[in-house]
Amino acid sequence: MDIYFNDEPAVVADGISLYDFLISTGVNPERTVIELNDELVERAAWKETLLAENDRVLAVTFVGGG
Template sequence: MNVTINGNPCRLPEGATVAHAVEVLTSTAAGVAVALNDEVVRRGAWRSTPLGENDRVEVLTAVQGG
């Protein structure tokens, strides 16, 4: 299935979830927020929220600095 993750086209297997999309970008879930088609997805729902063809996923990570 084709989705867009952070503006980049990505091919994921059928049945992929929001958690799969996060794993494409990072191996850690700490400091990460996700929006699916402009709606925030709670961390507890990542594994149970399926992705569909042409969905748009934004994975945001917290960054420290000064």
């Protein structure tokens, strides 16, 4: 099915969880905030959140230094 990841089209398996999708993209979960269709998804809910057609996933990953 088709989704959008960071505003770019992406094709993913039907029914994939948000967590499995994110791991497939290589993001580091401990350093990343995820917005799904303009709503924050707490990390604890990533595994139980299933993606649907045309979902918009936005990942903001932080790197160290300040």
